[in-house]
Amino acid sequence: MFKPFNKTRFMAQAEVSIKPTEDQGGHGHPDKWKWYDYFTFNVDHKVIGIQYLVTSFLFYLVGGFMAVLMRTELATPDSDFLSPELYNAFLTNHGTIMIFLWIVPAAIGGFGNFLIPLMIGARDMAFPKLNAIAFWLNPPAGALLAASFFFGGGAQSGWTSYPPLSEITANLPQTLWCLALIMVGTSSILGSVNFLVTIWKMRVPSMKWDQMPLFCWAMVATSILALFATPVLAAAMVLLLFDINFGTSFFKPDAGGNVVVYQHLFWFYSHPAVYLMILPIFGIMSEVIPVHARKPIFGYKAIAYSSLTICLVGLFVWVHHMFTSGTAPWMRIFFTISTLIVAVPTGVKIFSWVATLWGGKIRYTTAMLFAVGLLSMFVFGGLSGVTLGAAPFDIHVHDTYYVVGHFHYVLFGGSVFGIYSGVYHWFPKITGRMLNETLGKVHFVLTFIGTILTFTPMHQLGMQGMPRRVAMYDPQFADLNQLVTVGAYILAVSVIPFYFNVLWSWRSGKEAGPNPWNALTMEWTTDSPPIIENWEVLPVLTHGPYEYGMDKAVQVGPAGEPTEATQV
Amino acid sequence: MKQIPAPFWTLVLGIAVTLISLWVGQNHNLLPVQASEQAPLVDDLFGVMVTIGTALFIVVQGAIVYSMIRFRRRKGDDTDGPPIEGNLPLEAFWTAIPSIIVVGLGLYSVVVFQEMGGFSPGGHHGHGAMVAMAPQQSVIDVAPLLAQMGLGESADADVYSKTQVYGFGASPLVQMNQPDVTVNVTGMQFAWIFRYPDTGITDGELHIPVGKDVQLKIEAQDVIHSFWVPQFRLKQDALPGEPGELRFVATREGTYPVVCAELCGSYHGAMRTQVIVHSPEDYADWVASRVAEATPTTTVAQPLENPSDAEYLAAVVKDRPFGAIAPDLAKSPVQIAQMDHAQMDHGAFANH
Ligand code: HEM
Ligand SMILES: [Cu+2]
Ligand SMILES: [Cu+2]
Numbered sequence: 001m002f003k004p005f006n007k008t009r010f011m012a013q014a015e016v017s018i019k020p021t022e023d024q025g026g027h028g029h030p031d032k033w034k035w036y037d038y039f040t041f042n043v044d045h046k047v048i049g050i051q052y053l054v055t056s057f058l059f060y061l062v063g064g065f066m067a068v069l070m071r072t073e074l075a076t077p078d079s080d081f082l083s084p085e086l087y088n089a090f091l092t093n094h095g096t097i098m099i100f101l102w103i104v105p106a107a108i109g110g111f112g113n114f115l116i117p118l119m120i121g122a123r124d125m126a127f128p129k130l131n132a133i134a135f136w137l138n139p140p141a142g143a144l145l146a147a148s149f150f151f152g153g154g155a156q157s158g159w160t161s162y163p164p165l166s167e168i169t170a171n172l173p174q175t176l177w178c179l180a181l182i183m184v185g186t187s188s189i190l191g192s193v194n195f196l197v198t199i200w201k202m203r204v205p206s207m208k209w210d211q212m213p214l215f216c217w218a219m220v221a222t223s224i225l226a227l228f229a230t231p232v233l234a235a236a237m238v239l240l241l242f243d244i245n246f247g248t249s250f251f252k253p254d255a256g257g258n259v260v261v262y263q264h265l266f267w268f269y270s271h272p273a274v275y276l277m278i279l280p281i282f283g284i285m286s287e288v289i290p291v292h293a294r295k296p297i298f299g300y301k302a303i304a305y306s307s308l309t310i311c312l313v314g315l316f317v318w319v320h321h322m323f324t325s326g327t328a329p330w331m332r333i334f335f336t337i338s339t340l341i342v343a344v345p346t347g348v349k350i351f352s353w354v355a356t357l358w359g360g361k362i363r364y365t366t367a368m369l370f371a372v373g374l375l376s377m378f379v380f381g382g383l384s385g386v387t388l389g390a391a392p393f394d395i396h397v398h399d400t401y402y403v404v405g406h407f408h409y410v411l412f413g414g415s416v417f418g419i420y421s422g423v424y425h426w427f428p429k430i431t432g433r434m435l436n437e438t439l440g441k442v443h444f445v446l447t448f449i450g451t452i453l454t455f456t457p458m459h460q461l462g463m464q465g466m467p468r469r470v471a472m473y474d475p476q477f478a479d480l481n482q483l484v485t486v487g488a489y490i491l492a493v494s495v496i497p498f499y500f501n502v503l504w505s506w507r508s509g510k511e512a513g514p515n516p517w518n519a520l521t522m523e524w525t526t527d528s529p530p531i532i533e534n535w536e537v538l539p540v541l542t543h544g545p546y547e548y549g550m551d552k553a554v555q556v557g558p559a560g561e562p563t564e565a566t567q568v
Numbered sequence: 569m570k571q572i573p574a575p576f577w578t579l580v581l582g583i584a585v586t587l588i589s590l591w592v593g594q595n596h597n598l599l600p601v602q603a604s605e606q607a608p609l610v611d612d613l614f615g616v617m618v619t620i621g622t623a624l625f626i627v628v629q630g631a632i633v634y635s636m637i638r639f640r641r642r643k644g645d646d647t648d649g650p651p652i653e654g655n656l657p658l659e660a661f662w663t664a665i666p667s668i669i670v671v672g673l674g675l676y677s678v679v680v681f682q683e684m685g686g687f688s689p690g691g692h693h694g695h696g697a698m699v700a701m702a703p704q705q706s707v708i709d710v711a712p713l714l715a716q717m718g719l720g721e722s723a724d725a726d727v728y729s730k731t732q733v734y735g736f737g738a739s740p741l742v743q744m745n746q747p748d749v750t751v752n753v754t755g756m757q758f759a760w761i762f763r764y765p766d767t768g769i770t771d772g773e774l775h776i777p778v779g780k781d782v783q784l785k786i787e788a789q790d791v792i793h794s795f796w797v798p799q800f801r802l803k804q805d806a807l808p809g810e811p812g813e814l815r816f817v818a819t820r821e822g823t824y825p826v827v828c829a830e831l832c833g834s835y836h837g838a839m840r841t842q843v844i845v846h847s848p849e850d851y852a853d854w855v856a857s858r859v860a861e862a863t864p865t866t867t868v869a870q871p872l873e874n875p876s877d878a879e880y881l882a883a884v885v886k887d888r889p890f891g892a893i894a895p896d897l898a899k900s901p902v903q904i905a906q907m908d909h910a911q912m913d914h915g916a917f918a919n920h
Contacts, residue, residue, distance in 0.1 A: 084834035158831045164808060165791040165832060253809025259792060260810060293639075295649035299659050324794060324803045324829075326734045326810040329687045336677050340670035347666040348659070354628060355658070357635040360649040364640065372636060379628045383621040386670070390677040392684060393614050396801040399794060399829040463598045465798035467829040470837025474825065549648035 031531040041136060043128035044532060048135050049114025050430065053423075055138060056106035057499075063097035064492065066090040071488035074481050079472040087471035089154030089173075093145055096159045096177065099277065100184045101142055103415045107280040108188070108226075109135065111422055112195055112219050114430060118523035119213045121204030121541070123533045126197040134190035137183045144180040148173035158469060160270070163251035163262050167243050178241040185230045185237070188276075192223035192230075204522075206541040210304075213521045213545045214297065217304040218283025221311040225272045225279070228315060233269035236262060260326035267318035275314045277411060279307055281418030282349055285371055288425045289353050291519040292368035293360030296546040299352040306345035313342050323394045332391040339389035346382055350375065365517075366440030370421035373448050377413025381406060384459065399469075402462025408455040412491075420447070420498070427505070428512030432528040435509060439501040446494035453487030521545045585626050593619030603820040603845065604800035605739065606684045611801070613680045620669060683739060689813045690733025735786065735804040735813040747783035747815060749776060755786070755793030755806035757832055758839040769858045774843040777851035778821050786812035794830035797843055805830055818845040 038047055038054075070090050073081040082090070113131065117124055125131045148154050155177035157166035166174050199216050240262065242248040249255035251262045282303075290297045297303065319327060319335035353375055362368065384406040388394050397403060420443075427435050457480040462468070466477045473481070515524040520543065526535050543550075593615045602608050639649070681687070738745070751774065752763040762774045776782045786795050788806035795814065796803040799822075804812040828839035846854060 079837070084837070088831070088834060088836075156834070162792055162831075168791065169833060253807075258809065259807055293649065294641075294647075296651055296653045298652065299654045302654070302659050302663075325792075325805045326732075326807050326812075328732060328734070329681075329689070332686065333678055333681065336681075337674045340674050340677075343670055344663065344666045348663055350628065351662040352659075354631045354635065355655075357632065357639065359652065360635070360639050361641040361645060361647065362636060362639050372632060376629060376632055379625055379632075383625060386673070387614065387617045387621070390613060390617065390673060392610050392677055392680040392686070393617070395803050396610055396798070398803060399796075460598055463798075464600055465796075465825060465827060467794075467796065467827050467837075469831040471834075472837040474840065546653075547651065549651035 032529075033532065041132050043124070043132045045113045045117050045125045045128065045131060046430075046530060046532075046534075048131050049110050049112075051135050052105045052109030052113060052138070053111075053430075055142075056102050056110060057502075059097050059101040059142060060106075061495070061499075063094050063102055064495065066094040066097070068488060068492050070094065071485045073471060074473070075485040077473050077475040077478050077481075082471065084471045085153060085156060088156035088158075088469070089149065089170075091469055092155045092158050092161075092177070093148075096145065096155075096180070097142075098411075099159065099273065100181065101138065101145075103277045103411065103419070104184070104188065104273075105138055106419050107277065107284075107415060107422075108219070108222060109138075109191060111215075111280060111284065111419075111426070112191070112222075115426070115523060116195060116198055116216060116219060117202070118429075118526065118530060118534055119216055119521055119545075120199060120202060120207060121522050121535075121539050122198060122202040123535075123538070125194050126202055127194050130190050131194050134187045134194070137187040137190075141180040141183040141187075144176045144183070148176040148180075151176070160263075160266060161240065162266075163240060163243065163257075163259055164253065166240060167251065171244050175241060175244055178237045178244075182234055182237050185234045188226050189230050192226040195219050195223040196227075204538055204541055210300070211541060211544050213283075214286035214300065214303050214307075215280070215283035218279045218286070218307050221307040222276055222279045225311045225314060226276055229269040229272035229276075232265055233273075236265035236269070239265075260322070263322050263325055264318070267321045271318040271321060272314050274407070274410070275310055277415045278418075279310065281374070281415050281422075282307065284418045284422040284425075285349075285353055285374065287521065288367050288371045288421050289356050290546045290548060291425070291517050292363045292365050292371070293357050294363070294548050295356055295360040296544075296548050296550075297352070298355035298358075299348075300546065302348050303352050306348045309345040310342060313338060313345070317342060317389075320389055320391075320394065323391045324398045336389060336391045340386060343382065343386050343389070350379060350382070365424065366435070366437055366444055367421050367424035369441065369444045370417045370424065370447075373444065374414055374417035374421065377409055377417060377451065381409030381413055384409060397462050399467055400462030401458040401466045401468055404468050405455050405458030405462060408458070409451075412455065413451050417447070417451075420444075423502070425517070426523075427502070428516045429523055429528045429530070431506050431509070432512055433505050433509030434512050434516060435505045436501050439497045443494060443498045443501065446490055446497070450487050450490035450494050454484050454491055455487070457483050457487075520547060585623050588626065589619045589622040592622045599801075600798050601820065601822075602799065602801075603797075603818055603822065603824055604802060605817045605819055606736070607799065607801045607819075609680045609683050613676060616676065617673065620673075685736040685739040685815055688737030688740075689735040689815075690737060690811070733811050733813050734807075735815075736802060737813055737815050738781070739815075742781055745781060748780035750783045750785065751776070753784045753786045753795055753806065754789055755795065755828065755832070755839075756789040757791065758828070758835040760793075760795070760826060760828070760839070760841050764855075767855055767859055768862065769855065771858070773841050774826060775851065775854050776818055776843065776845055777848045778818050778845050779848070781817055782815065784814045786814065791832050792830050793828045793832045793839065796827045796829040797824055798827065799824040800843075803829055818843075821845050821847055 033042070033044065033047060038050060042048065042051075069082060070087065073079065073087055075081075079087070113125065113135075116122075145154075152170050152173040154170070155161065155166075155173040156170050157174065161174065161177065199212070199220055203212065239248070239250045243251055243257070249257040251257045251259050253259055286297055286303055317335055317339045319331050320339045323332055323335075357372070384402075388397065388403065388406060424435055424440055427433070461477055461480050461484075464477070466473055512528045514526065514528055516528075517524070522539060522541070522545075523530070525539050596615075596618055599611055599614065602611060738747075750765060752765060753774070754761045754763070759772060760774075761770065761772065763770045774784075784795070784804075786804050786806045788808045790808065792808065793806040794803055795806055795812075799820075800816055800818070802814050802816055804814050806812060823842050823844050826841045826843050828836060830836075832839060
């Protein structure tokens, strides 16, 4: 039952392995969309995926611009570039945009929507209309955040928006912020239902669960997590909104409310949210690395199950964000232990990817460089995460630049590197054209250096005594902060070759052909870009997604009948 | 040349990695000086984590770099690598090792946590009674002044005896003792106020004696703040409506920063002051001089020694010991109104 899909053999085996599962005759679709279709309420999963990706890459620029302004302010200890209120508004919206309008929509919405049906041999998502609705909730959310700057200077209480601060500062912007979060949260719930049902029900019949690409497993875990956690965020936002606008006092201590309850609600969602931002990226890693190392993924089952383990354990660690808050001793202990446990499945993944590299024929493509760069960054970020999990140490560094260093290592060094890697890998599939590799390498080198320079010194700053979310700081920290600001400028410059590359290659890059990387997952069996409804005739699975190095064995067998050697 | 067997190199590498990690764990110099009894406990835990982390980092990073060089595609080679799909013993091994490490770290954390006093915040209730006993317990005899000051601590005492208290309490060694010095710490936008119930002193800086058992009772007046002294390795959020406690022994004389670690508004970054750890004699002098200065109508803090450290604080403490911050920094008139004396003692806890 295993057969490679390499173009050459594909034709020879067509009669045996391909059977039409749907009548193609006479339905009126064109096989390509017009450019303006991408600006409409379109239900094609590929259009929606591209809409997510393009929108999120625009928001990435906005969030990045805010970061540059903040780093400019922090180049000197005094508050002399931005007013402190504006600094806090940028701080809040930088975090909110980067999480909710950049990483989540790019990784889940963008790659998830574009790839999942193609990877499992489906023509579209299970609920295409719902899918389009989920996307179209995002632009208005962005508009609300933009509006919050014009009506009162932006929300200023951080992406965590703890009351009472969030209830007494900039009320109208804070309200708009809550509404924006409710919208993206709703979008996330709708999207997750769609992914789960699609993966559950719409795989080509020949695809068993353990033949599914690992990206799909990662999306299963992501979606389950989002479904459990997001409603709680929505609840927190609604309560906050009511407290601000309708005189309730859920979180008002002087009227019988409790401020810590909000933190529980918030982190019950937002800890899982960090996995929402990394699990799909882990999925991307599991696709990119085998293709460019020319080796099967090492430990398929371990990687798939570790995603599910992270998803499960990740629901029970949220209090590690509240170790210095109103947290009873037993909680600090319980959540120390549960947090440390998460490191195990995470480590398993890292080790499996390294083992996949080991012995391969590694191609230095930009996609691969970003994937390996991610590995390297994530080792550091994961280790600093473990130190934070130990409550006695976290007491010292909580709410300091150490934490800022940690989460940028995992979010920038992890999620952003992963998104870049995915773009370099799938851009040929999405657009039919290759990205320029030289520009890609410039982009990689700048990003790699910039990341280390920006986020490493932050750890030291935090341990030495610099708290986070400050617009002014003790002059003793000036030197390291200047270094960080230089790093941030390098990162700002690093996106220029990337955006240029994308814009230029989209129009005039080298033609990619269906399978430029010689990859084995199903999305590479159709045209680039795929036709509407993906395949003329739905493919039949003839081999697992990662059977690199097994060609010879297959080739000696009779067409359609795999040999012993391939039944690994 | 004779071929040296692989196990030999593995051994050499293993020893090298171990030595490097041990060295890094001891000599990273990343943490500020230790000034409390808890600090060495935390630092030792961190040191162990750095040691293990360095070893893992070198091994994994090394494997990545080695693979990138050794297993790069050579020119003209279009074949695939070997079809290895897994290796159960190896996978079991690298699941087991981290599991053992995290279980070990977890247990160690619990021990440290216990020695730090993490299991007994709020272990001593009834501070109302403690004020009365203060003359015997405190380093300085201030009994005569108590009545004169008329600074009742009843509201605090209520809260601290009725509610769950969060933070760090007495370490197991001094569990049965009363603290030598108790200070009520209040966070407000954007200043810290320290009140000494034993003597009635109010100040914008924290003065404590070295080597004594100090208890801070931490609360917030408006929004959440977080009391942090990096050199003590201790932090506790000041939560409106939820009492917090930090109990510690300062082990090193000197002046250290007190930092607000929780975003509390626009001037959060400027919400800094200092803690001065005195020798017992200096501390007694300080208390005596402050008490002598004080009159019933003006319980005023001295001008701050380091104005740059406390631009905003100065505005609060100088003219009105319990007063509002300078109006230009104030966020709303409501907050100013909330900052009168009565509110400060009772307002935040009115509903408990
Ligand atoms: C080995 C796995 C990890 C562990 C053990 C871990 C542990 C922690 C802990 C204990 C904190 C709280 C620190 C504090 O505020 O005092 C934290 C913060 C954070 N972590 Fe991780 N982490 C891990 C991986 C990740 C990953 C994969 C991501 C996201 C891609 C992530 C994103 C974050 C973020 C965003 C914060 C800060 C949230 C905030 O306060 O605004 N972490 N991590
Ligand atoms: Cu977390
Ligand atoms: Cu603050």
